Amino acid sequence: MKIQLPLKKGTPNTQPEIEFEQLVIIGANGSGKTRFGANIEERYKKFSHRVSAQKTLSIPNFVSTKSKEVAESEFLYGSWDKNDYYKNSGWRDSRWGGNINTFLLNDYEKLMVLLHTEEYESSLNYKEKGGEKPNTKLDRIQKIWEIVLPHRRLSKKAGVIETYPTGEVEQIYNASEMSDGERVIFYLAGEVVCSPENSIIIIDEPEMHIHKSLIKILFDLIENERQDCSFVYLTHDIDFAFTRQNATKIWAKSYESTGLWDYEILDNTMPIPEQLYLEVLGSRKPIIFLEGDNSSIDYEIYEQIYFNYTLKPLGSCDKVIECVKSFNELEGFHNIQSYGIVDRDRRQIGDVINLNKKQIWVLDVAEAENLLLIENIVKALATHMGKNADEVFLQVKSNLISFFSSQLESQILLHYKELLRREYYKLSNFQSQKIDDTEIEINSLFEAINKRELYNNIKSDFETAITNNDYNTVLRLFNLKKALIPESKVCELIGIRNKEEYRKMVITLLKRKDENATILREGIDLMVIKNVT
Incomplete structure (x- = not known):
C-alpha cells in the first residue's frame, strides 16, 4: 500500500510518501499517535478501517440478524440509509460521535450482528445451492481465537457465542462473561476479518488487555488472515513494535499543531534512537x-x-x-x-x-537457505500441496546428492581454500621476539602444514557423504547460493512455480502456529548448534 503520511515538521514541512505492508507508529503517551492514525483514516476513508484504543468491550448476550447490507453499513459507518449518506460523508458523526480522535467507540454489538448475519446468509446459500461448505467470518475468527487461546473453545449458536474450557463442555457460558483479554482477542480478529477488501486497517494500542506472550501469535495470525490489507499500528509499547519485525517504523515525537507532527521514519539499518528508549519501555x-x-x-x-x-x-x-x-x-x-x-559455511567442529x-x-547446514531443504520442511510442504511426502523427499534427496556429486571438485577446493586460510592465519601467532627467530618459527610452522593431507581429508569426507547417501551431511557441506533449491527440483515436485513461492509458503506454514508449524519450528531449531562440546 502506498500512502502519503501526515504533514511532517521540518524546513520546509513535508508529507512523505511511503509504501508499506505493516506500519508501526510508536511514541510516548501524548505524542499524537491517535491523531496521526485518524488523519490517515480521514484522508483515505474510502478504503480504511480504524479500531480505536477508546472502545467498549461489552458483548451482548444475544443479537438478531439484519439484512447484510444494513449490518455492514452499521458496522463500517455507524448507521445506514439507502442514499449512502453515512458511507460518503456522515461517518464522522455516526461512527465517531463527531470526534474522530477521542470518541468512545461502541461497535461490539454491530460487529456481532454482522457476523451472525453473514453466518446465517452463508448457511442459507449453502443449503439452497450446495457446493463447498462455506468458511464464514465467524469460522475464521474462531480459528484464530482458539489458536491464540488453546485452553479454550468457542461454540456458535443462533445469535449467541459461548465459550468453555477445552474438553469441558459442561462448563459452557455466554461470551459476555469472557475476560477482557478473551473479549479483545475476539474483537480485534473480528474487526480485521470484517474490514473491506484491500483496505488500510488502523489499530490503536493493539497490545491493550493482551498478555505479552500472546501478542506476536495473534497479530501474525491476523495479518496472515488478511494478506490483502495493509496494517497501521499505533503503540507506546516497544515490545509490541519489536514483534512487527518487518514493519516500517515511525517514531512520533510530538503533535505540534493542527495537522502537523514532529516524527521520524526510522531507518531499519540503524539502531532505534536512544531518545525512544528513554520515552517508552525498552524491550527486556x-x-x-x-x-x-x-x-x-x-x-x-x-x-x-x-x-x-x-x-x-x-x-x-x-x-x-x-x-x-x-x-x-x-x-x-x-x-x-x-x-x-x-x-x-566451511567451519570445522573446533571452530563451532x-x-x-x-x-x-x-x-548445522552450510547456509540459511539450506534450511528450506531439510527433510521435515520438504515433507510438510509436499503434504500441504497434496503430494506423497515420502516420494517427494526421496526424489529431492536423490536430485541434490546427484548435483553435489557433479560439483564435488569445486566444493572440495572451496573448503580446502578456507582451511588453508585458517592454517596460514595461525602463522601470524608467532611467539619469537626477534626477527631472525621469527622467520625460523614461521618457516617451521609453514612446513608443518601438510597441504596434501588436508585436501585428502576433505575429499574423503565429501566422498563418504555421497557413498553413504548422507543427505544431512550434504546440506552441511554444500555452499552454492541460490542453486540448491532449483537443482533439487522441489518446486516442480510439489507443484509450486518458483523458489520465491516456495520460500513464502514455508513462512506462511510457520505463521499458522498449529501442530505442523510446531513440528517445523522444532526441526529448524534442531539445526542450530548451541551447546556442542
Missing part, C-alpha cells in the same frame, strides 16, 4: 544478532522460531561475533543476554565449539 527480551538484513531468509525464518527474543540483523558474520562479544561484556549494565547465529563458548550459535 534477550537479543539474537543475525547475519543478513531484514529481508534475508534467515531473519524471516528465525522470526517464527525465536518468539521470545529480539532479533537484530547486522549484515556480516564478523559483525555478529563482535557485537555479541561487546554486548555481553556490558551485561552487568543492561542485564540483557545476547546471542548470535551464524552460518556453518569455540563459537558456542562465546554464545554464538552455528547452523
Whole structure:
C-alpha cells in the first residue's frame, strides 16, 4: 500500500510518501499517535478501517440478524440509509460521535450482528445451492481465537457465542462473561476479518488487555488472515513494535499543531534512537544478532522460531561475533543476554565449539537457505500441496546428492581454500621476539602444514557423504547460493512455480502456529548448534 503520511515538521514541512505492508507508529503517551492514525483514516476513508484504543468491550448476550447490507453499513459507518449518506460523508458523526480522535467507540454489538448475519446468509446459500461448505467470518475468527487461546473453545449458536474450557463442555457460558483479554482477542480478529477488501486497517494500542506472550501469535495470525490489507499500528509499547519485525517504523515525537507532527521514519539499518528508549519501555527480551538484513531468509525464518527474543540483523558474520562479544561484556549494565547465529559455511567442529563458548550459535547446514531443504520442511510442504511426502523427499534427496556429486571438485577446493586460510592465519601467532627467530618459527610452522593431507581429508569426507547417501551431511557441506533449491527440483515436485513461492509458503506454514508449524519450528531449531562440546 502506498500512502502519503501526515504533514511532517521540518524546513520546509513535508508529507512523505511511503509504501508499506505493516506500519508501526510508536511514541510516548501524548505524542499524537491517535491523531496521526485518524488523519490517515480521514484522508483515505474510502478504503480504511480504524479500531480505536477508546472502545467498549461489552458483548451482548444475544443479537438478531439484519439484512447484510444494513449490518455492514452499521458496522463500517455507524448507521445506514439507502442514499449512502453515512458511507460518503456522515461517518464522522455516526461512527465517531463527531470526534474522530477521542470518541468512545461502541461497535461490539454491530460487529456481532454482522457476523451472525453473514453466518446465517452463508448457511442459507449453502443449503439452497450446495457446493463447498462455506468458511464464514465467524469460522475464521474462531480459528484464530482458539489458536491464540488453546485452553479454550468457542461454540456458535443462533445469535449467541459461548465459550468453555477445552474438553469441558459442561462448563459452557455466554461470551459476555469472557475476560477482557478473551473479549479483545475476539474483537480485534473480528474487526480485521470484517474490514473491506484491500483496505488500510488502523489499530490503536493493539497490545491493550493482551498478555505479552500472546501478542506476536495473534497479530501474525491476523495479518496472515488478511494478506490483502495493509496494517497501521499505533503503540507506546516497544515490545509490541519489536514483534512487527518487518514493519516500517515511525517514531512520533510530538503533535505540534493542527495537522502537523514532529516524527521520524526510522531507518531499519540503524539502531532505534536512544531518545525512544528513554520515552517508552525498552524491550527486556534477550537479543539474537543475525547475519543478513531484514529481508534475508534467515531473519524471516528465525522470526517464527525465536518468539521470545529480539532479533537484530547486522549484515556480516564478523559483525555478529563482535557485537555479541561487546554486548555481553556490558551485561552487568543492561542485564540483557545476547546471542548470535551464524552460518556453518566451511567451519570445522573446533571452530563451532569455540563459537558456542562465546554464545554464538552455528547452523548445522552450510547456509540459511539450506534450511528450506531439510527433510521435515520438504515433507510438510509436499503434504500441504497434496503430494506423497515420502516420494517427494526421496526424489529431492536423490536430485541434490546427484548435483553435489557433479560439483564435488569445486566444493572440495572451496573448503580446502578456507582451511588453508585458517592454517596460514595461525602463522601470524608467532611467539619469537626477534626477527631472525621469527622467520625460523614461521618457516617451521609453514612446513608443518601438510597441504596434501588436508585436501585428502576433505575429499574423503565429501566422498563418504555421497557413498553413504548422507543427505544431512550434504546440506552441511554444500555452499552454492541460490542453486540448491532449483537443482533439487522441489518446486516442480510439489507443484509450486518458483523458489520465491516456495520460500513464502514455508513462512506462511510457520505463521499458522498449529501442530505442523510446531513440528517445523522444532526441526529448524534442531539445526542450530548451541551447546556442542
